[in-house]
Amino acid sequence: MNVAFSATGSDLNSDLDQRFGRAKQFILVDSETNAATILENTQNMNAAQGAGIQAAQNVINAGADAVVTGNCGPKAFEVLQAAGVKIYHSRESSVGEALKAILNGDLQEADSANVESHWS
Amino acid sequence: MPETQKEHSCAPFTLAIASGKGGTGKTTLATALAEAAGMAVTLRDCDVEEPNAHLFVQPQWSRHSEQNRPVPLIDTQLCSACGKCAELCQFNAIAVAGGRAMVFAELCHSCQGCRRICPEGAISDKNMPMGSLDCGVQLKNPAAPINFISGKLAIGQVMAPPLIRAVKNVGAGEALNILDCPPGTSCPMITAVRGSDFVILVTEPTPFGLNDLELAVETVRQLELPFGVVINRSDTGNSEVRNYCRDNAINIALEIPWERSIAEAYSRGDSLCNASPVLKEKLHTMLQHIMQREESA
Numbered sequence: 041m042n043v044a045f046s047a048t049g050s051d052l053n054s055d056l057d058q059r060f061g062r063a064k065q066f067i068l069v070d071s072e073t074n075a076a077t078i079l080e081n082t083q084n085m086n087a088a089q090g091a092g093i094q095a096a097q098n099v100i101n102a103g104a105d106a107v108v109t110g111n112c113g114p115k116a117f118e119v120l121q122a123a124g125v126k127i128y129h130s131r132e133s134s135v136g137e138a139l140k141a142i143l144n145g146d147l148q149e150a151d152s153a154n155v156e157s158h159w160s
Numbered sequence: 161m162p163e164t165q166k167e168h169s170c171a172p173f174t175l176a177i178a179s180g181k182g183g184t185g186k187t188t189l190a191t192a193l194a195e196a197a198g199m200a201v202t203l204r205d206c207d208v209e210e211p212n213a214h215l216f217v218q219p220q221w222s223r224h225s226e227q228n229r230p231v232p233l234i235d236t237q238l239c240s241a242c243g244k245c246a247e248l249c250q251f252n253a254i255a256v257a258g259g260r261a262m263v264f265a266e267l268c269h270s271c272q273g274c275r276r277i278c279p280e281g282a283i284s285d286k287n288m289p290m291g292s293l294d295c296g297v298q299l300k301n302p303a304a305p306i307n308f309i310s311g312k313l314a315i316g317q318v319m320a321p322p323l324i325r326a327v328k329n330v331g332a333g334e335a336l337n338i339l340d341c342p343p344g345t346s347c348p349m350i351t352a353v354r355g356s357d358f359v360i361l362v363t364e365p366t367p368f369g370l371n372d373l374e375l376a377v378e379t380v381r382q383l384e385l386p387f388g389v390v391i392n393r394s395d396t397g398n399s400e401v402r403n404y405c406r407d408n409a410i411n412i413a414l415e416i417p418w419e420r421s422i423a424e425a426y427s428r429g430d431s432l433c434n435a436s437p438v439l440k441e442k443l444h445t446m447l448q449h450i451m452q453r454e455e456s457a
Contacts, residue, residue, distance in 0.1 A: 120257070122260065
């Protein structure tokens with residue numbers, strides 16, 4: 041399973057970025073091999089609008105099966121859900137902690153967005 | 161917007177009144193210039209998020225029309241989920257997920273690029289209500305009527321540019337078009353000033369005024385539009401705006417000092433020209449200079 045974590049830095053000690061669409065970047069972890077790759081999100085961080093939609097598109101294109109993030113809005117949620125990507129909200133402080141939590145089955149799959157749309 | 165449509169609507173001279181900062185006096189200046197022109201003009205209130213020029217022009221309204229804008233409608237039978245539309249969209253209004261294209265119409269700027277790039281011809285236009293246009297005329301001076309056009313974004317709508325384009329394109333326009341532009345330097349302002357023959361940036365001599373003037377100057381320079389500055393309430397604040405203009409070779413076309421009579425007239429919805437006949441003369445002269453200079457350029 042490929043899990044995309046929203047992260048403020050590039051390694052597992054980085055904070056789990058509470059923002060999804062405007063996360064600093066994503067760390068994509070293959071849960072079988074533990075191999076981690078970075079998915080830049082600079083463009084969406086500075087996007088005028090639709091950051092969540094585009095971030096969702098990017099993690100889908102990168103082959104993520106699941107997303108672990110702090111908050112996910114309705115549009116990003118809709119896009120991720122359409123692609124069958126599971127969404128987990130986590131309050132864990134670091135990406136490493138969040139990885140442990142999802143592997144231990146401590147995180148529950150979200151069935152809806154947990155924050156409101158920024159737009160309308 | 162197809163180029164031909166724009167050219168068709170372009171009157172011989174289009175003067176845009178813009179600013180970075182809000183509340184510097186764009187509408188006051190735009191409406192006063194329309195009055196001071198001494199010729200038939202078309203005044204277009206492009207500040208569709210909060211139009212207010214009509215309060216000062218007080219036109220006789222003649223026409224009201226609801227306006228729609230095109231947003232993509234995906235034919236799911238034809239869509240191959242290739243993702244070209246989502247890739248093209250600069251506004252993140254389309255995503256392709258789970259083998260289908262998803263449209264977030266409220267983010268769409270109605271550029272119709274997706275429709276053009278779709279290799280399957282799966283995208284057509286769907287009309288989305290965006291607001292309304294009102295047209296009228298003010299005949300205080302019958303020899304120099306002010307044709308007036310105002311756009312108003314519908315409540316809940318956030319996408320101003322398509323309606324601004326409608327305000328700019330409706331009717332042929334008189335020999336002189338004056339555009340009262342939205343504040344700021346983002347899409348609405350750029351949509352409004354784009355294609356004009358000259359831009360007046362109204363500012364005030366304060367740190368806020370200067371900060372936003374610099375942004376506006378960068379914007380119109382990027383758009384390669386000729387421009388000048390009008391300093392409103394020019395005898396207040398400090399001299400930084402003047403220094404900035406001097407250092408950057410920017411023409412200060414006019415300074416309007418602070419006057420209680422102007423503020424009082426404004427509060428009644430009366431015009432700058434009525435409050436200060438001297439200023440009306442100066443506005444007329446400024447307009448003549450701008451038009452002559454640009455037309456001979």
